[in-house]
Amino acid sequence: MPNFSSRGLNMPESPIRKLAPYAVKAKEKGLKVFHLNIGQPDIKSPQTAINVLKNIDLDIFAYTPSEGNFDYRNTLKEYYHSLGFEDLTRDNFIITNGGSEALSFTLSCLCDHGDEIIVPEPFYANYYSFAESIGVNIIPVVSTIDTGFSLPNIDKFNELITPKTRAILITNPSNPTGYLYSKEELQKLAEIVIKNDIFLISDEVYREYVYDGLTFHSILEFPELKENVIVVDSESKRYSLCGIRSGFLVTRNKKFLDIALKFAQARLSPSLVGQIIANAAHYEPKSYIENVRKEYEERRDLLIKLLNEIPGVICPKPKGAFYCTVELPVENAEDFCLWMLKEFEYENGTVMLTPAQGFYSNQELGKKQVRLAYVINKEDITQSIKIIKKGLEKYNSNR
CATH class of the missing domain: 3.90.1150.10 (Aspartate Aminotransferase, domain 1)
Structure with a gap:
């Protein structure tokens, strides 16, 4: 064998x-x-997305630009403007085949073999798979069910940072617990990230689904993190479009975007049809x-x-x-x-x-x-x- x-x-x-x-x-x-x-x-799924799929009129299903179609990235820019991030342009977005590829690109851009990512646990199981595939070590910060999976004392993060630490990775709101990070918790994480000059990666694919009148806070809200923040996003759960595999990266860090684009070029292009459907979904009524x-x-x-x-x-x-x-x-x-x-x-x-x-x-x-x-x-x-x-x-x- x-x-x-x-x-x-x-x-x-x-x-x-x-x-x-x-x-x-x-x-x-x-x-x-x-x-x-x-x-x-x-x-x-949104009717706008269903309708556009039924009416696609193309003679050739061609490659798209590696960073994603102009129209779709422009739509995402407008969507993020509606969230309050009006400084973002379409060039702050790289389209990926689902949020999974976005996260895989991110870890590949930031980490060499043996580097470390700090992740509050329990965490989305595929984080471990992505890390294992490129030889990155996940360093857990344990949250427990008896506290509703809230973050432990911030000192726990400081204790775990080593010269090998490249980022802190969170899911907000959380998969698998549904935990929602407060602005105060994110501020504490921001201070650690700035102090140690590492990245804060936030998987925000569930941002629309927050309950009890609570407010979702994105890590993009913190201006001091301009060079240290990467957001992973996806249409899968927002618009019930899991099967079209349309996700994306958002960051203000130009160097990161340049490196991520090389990984995007290596896989040629994101899904053409997925981008057409995802773009249409954003025109569904609020x-x-x-x-x-x-x-x-x-x-x-x-x-x-x-x-x-x-x-x-x-x-x-x-x-x-x-x-x-x-x-x-x-x-x-x-x-x-x-x-x-x-x-x-x-x-x-x-x-x-x-x-x-x-x-x-x-x-x-x-x-x-x-x-x-x-x-x-x-x-x-x-x-x-x-x-x-x-x-x-x-x-x-x-x-």
Whole structure:
């Protein structure tokens, strides 16, 4: 057998998708599987995006500029102007194939093999995959469920900075916890970044989905961070367009943009069709986002209420995004998730959950936890939690 790279062998499986084959088997048995495992919204994509796709009239589906189409980058400029960042031009944007490529480009631009990125955990599982693929070490700052996953004392960040530290990476609002960073917390992070002359990378793909009348604050708001800030953004969750793979980088750092463009050129171009669809989505009436936000907030309230009524379950109330991280009264959440798909059914259905271990660098910390995505309708949420409750009762009665 020929040899394989250590990089490939060490690449972690996606905790979000690793149980998918068992869900397929459950469906083959005739069960309805409620998918709380993956952030794939059931919300209809904007009609403007659907219409433009149906009416694309091109004789050649050609390459686009490596940095992205003029029209789309101009639309993004206008979108960011509406957020209050009127100094940005289209040249502050590089279009990528999803937010994932944006983050991969960012780490590749900033880090050499053995460099370090500080990341509050639990964190989006693919951060670890992106880092592993280029030999970057993730240094975690642990937040805990008993504090609602709020940031620990800022001294924890200072203690972890070394000559190898290249950036602090946050997701705001958070995937997998739904935690929303306050302006005061971001200010403290900004001070650390300036003091150590490193980058602050902020994944802000869920910025529209903040609840309870709270305000989202972008790291672009801090003028002192002009040269030290990189924002990762995407249309996937904003407009329920996961499959078109349209994301982008935003920064005021000209040197970073020049380097990132070289990586963009190496992969030739972002998706032509994806950019056409994404551009059209921004012309949807603002009521689209407002209505989706209201729907997610109602789903969140229902989900959290039902979960916290189950004995032994701990679920902090997320402030944004559409995820929550939940502690279950089990010793091994992954074993429970697998058992639910392989062995359990209730009223001809079962539930697919994501074990939270993969969102931690120290997987023992997430051993009793799962991540849920409230991207299914309220009726299905109610049935899903009923199934989880019955499943926990039976699972624990057998142990």
